[in-house]
Amino acid sequence: MSVPVIIAIVLLVIVVFYVWGLYNKLATGKVRIKEAFSGIDVQLKRRTDLIPNLVESVKGYAKHEKDIFENVTKARSALLKADSPHQKAESDNMLTGALKSLFAVSENYPQLRASENFKQLQDELSDTESKIAYARQFYNTNVRDYNTTLVNFPGSVLGNMFGFKEEEFFEAQEEERKNVKVSF
Amino acid sequence: MFLFVVFITTVAYVFGKANGYGLSFAGIALIISGFMSLGSYYFSDSLVLATTGAKQVKKEEYPELYRIVENLSIGDGLPMPKVCVLHDPSPNAFATGRDPKHGVVCVTTGLLDRLNKSELEGVLAHELSHIKNFDTRVMAVAAILVGFVAILADIFMRSLWFRSSDDDRGRANGIFIIIGIVFAIISPIIATLLQLAVSRKREFLADASGALLTRYPDGLASALEKIAADPRPVRTASNATAHLFIANPFKGKDAKAWFSSLFNTHPPMEERIKLLRAM
Numbered sequence: 001m002s003v004p005v006i007i008a009i010v011l012l013v014i015v016v017f018y019v020w021g022l023y024n025k026l027a028t029g030k031v032r033i034k035e036a037f038s039g040i041d042v043q044l045k046r047r048t049d050l051i052p053n054l055v056e057s058v059k060g061y062a063k064h065e066k067d068i069f070e071n072v073t074k075a076r077s078a079l080l081k082a083d084s085p086h087q088k089a090e091s092d093n094m095l096t097g098a099l100k101s102l103f104a105v106s107e108n109y110p111q112l113r114a115s116e117n118f119k120q121l122q123d124e125l126s127d128t129e130s131k132i133a134y135a136r137q138f139y140n141t142n143v144r145d146y147n148t149t150l151v152n153f154p155g156s157v158l159g160n161m162f163g164f165k166e167e168e169f170f171e172a173q174e175e176e177r178k179n180v181k182v183s184f
Numbered sequence: 185m186f187l188f189v190v191f192i193t194t195v196a197y198v199f200g201k202a203n204g205y206g207l208s209f210a211g212i213a214l215i216i217s218g219f220m221s222l223g224s225y226y227f228s229d230s231l232v233l234a235t236t237g238a239k240q241v242k243k244e245e246y247p248e249l250y251r252i253v254e255n256l257s258i259g260d261g262l263p264m265p266k267v268c269v270l271h272d273p274s275p276n277a278f279a280t281g282r283d284p285k286h287g288v289v290c291v292t293t294g295l296l297d298r299l300n301k302s303e304l305e306g307v308l309a310h311e312l313s314h315i316k317n318f319d320t321r322v323m324a325v326a327a328i329l330v331g332f333v334a335i336l337a338d339i340f341m342r343s344l345w346f347r348s349s350d351d352d353r354g355r356a357n358g359i360f361i362i363i364g365i366v367f368a369i370i371s372p373i374i375a376t377l378l379q380l381a382v383s384r385k386r387e388f389l390a391d392a393s394g395a396l397l398t399r400y401p402d403g404l405a406s407a408l409e410k411i412a413a414d415p416r417p418v419r420t421a422s423n424a425t426a427h428l429f430i431a432n433p434f435k436g437k438d439a440k441a442w443f444s445s446l447f448n449t450h451p452p453m454e455e456r457i458k459l460l461r462a463m
Contacts, residue, residue, distance in 0.1 A: 036261060043258070127251055134259035137399075142261075 019158060026155070026164045029146035033167055036139035037085065040170065043132045044079060044092065050128065051076050051099075054121045058102060061112040065105050071098040085139075085170045092132070099125070136170045143167045191378060195333055195371045198364055212339075214332050221331060225324035228280045229266070229288040232428065236278075236420045238270040238290045245269075249296065252305055253289060256312050259397050265289045265315060274416040275299070278428040279311035280320055287315040292418065298410050306394060306404030310430060313393030319386045326379040333375040337368040377446050384451045391456055395463055405460035412453040 055069055075095040082088040103122070106112050113119075147166045149155040159165075224231060233240075243250040250267055257264045265279070265287030275295040281287035289311045291304075299307065314320070344361070395401035411431045421433035432450050 032261075039258065039261070127255075130251075130255050131258055134255050137259050138261045 022149075022155060022158055023162060026146070026149060026159060026162070029142065029149065030164070030167075032142045033139070033146060036135070036142045040088070040132065040135040040139055043128060043135045044088065047095070047125065047128045047132065048076055048080060050121060050125055051095075054102070054118075054125065057115065057117050057121060058106055058112060061109045061115075062105065068098070068102050068105050072102055074098075085168050089136075089170050096129070140169050140171075143169050191371075191374065195367055196336060198360060198367055214328075216331075216335055218328050218332075221324050221328040224327075225282055225320060228282055228320050228324075229286055232278070232280045233268060233288065233290075236270055236290070236418075238268040240266050240268045246296070248301070249291065249304070249308075252301070252308055253312070256305065256309050256397060260312060260316055262287070262312065262316060265312070269293060269296070270418075270420070272418050272420070273297075274418045274433070275411045275414050276418050276421075276433055277307050277311055277430045279314045280428055281315055282320055283318065284315050287312075289315070294414070294416075295411070298414075299407050302398075302400060302403035303407035303410065305398050306400065306402075307407045307430060309394035309397040310390045310404055311394075313390040313397065314386070317386065317389060317393060319390065322386060323379075323383060326382050330372070330375040330379050334372045337372055340364055340368050380447060380449055383449050387450050388456070388459070391460060395460060401460040401463040405457050408453055408457050408460070412457075 051072065055072060058065075059069065072095070075091065075098040079088070079091040079095050082091045106118070150159045150164060150166055232238075241250070246267070246269060249269075253267050254264055262284045265281060265284070266289070268288060268290040270276075270290055270292045272292040273294040275292060275298050277289070277291040277295055279287065279289045289308065291307070295307065296304070344365075391404065394404055398404070408431070418429065418433035421429065429450075431453065432448070
């Protein structure tokens, strides 16, 4: 075989390996994103599991604050029904807002604030919020790395060929970014 | 690391040529060194815990510490490492483990006393990053290579005594013997220097990875400032475990002059703090 043919074959082999590697990188990226998304779900579930206990313990001291309980329960159901990252982020924020009102109201009931049960629930909820934040960060990190590969060259060309699309970040809409008003 | 490997290969080649025995020497030396280091790498978690006296703790004993480690592991998508505490008033921390599944993170009681939550998060993120970046494995490979060079040099020097007169293969052989002797003397030192340079680079990497995880480099920066301010050494640290800690456990022994600073396991604190504050 002549030298140009050998060179051409070597180049072809290099290109094939490169495309193979890139495809695997994107495919692995997608799996990682799915895993990270389930990770967020795990933490969200922890929070939704804690909520009925919380509502019951507050109801024990503040039966007449019906609106607040309704808001919390509604937000919780919305979160359980949410599907896409965007929906989950929105309903997650709604629930956080409803919980803020609940805790603000509980300030008026010193016996409630003093109860061990309530304090422990508050503690666990705040820890769960941190865990959700970290799970979201991990998810967004994976989405960022995956999207970056798709946006750069030649990932963009090859990604389109293989049908890889950009994934969405776990973030809230513009309205939710404004400060949540706590009304008494 | 690449420089390290190139250096090792050169040394092995020179020794091989000088001796006329070629690569079999290199092979034996590598196997011996490999066994020595692989054992300590594989059992690094239990070994280090045993030699320093750190004890694993439960969530109920140190809930805040446990929670921080738990949350940071979620942030990096890693399985949670074992959490341990070392009873020592000097503020310090270390991490070890052959891979994230067998990770161990340890802090001293001195550290828990002095740092606030965000500083503690910074330190723990740094330690978790060591596990995530497989730094134990990197340092084990480096240790294997250093041992390899030392054994090679040793074998070579000993073999010089046993040369018979009909081994004389001409002048080309002779030159390699001279180069070989020089290498035999200085190569273990150079290998150790390279290993220490790798250790310093990985410390910077862990600083950066940790800051990326917490998105708050100032936490680690002020933690390092507090750690540097305490002059007491860690009682149970030894030369073998010194490189695992976040700050040199033999306080005050960080050499400042250029040449002796090459022998530091950790980069100078001021530089680490400066880089973190600038992020």
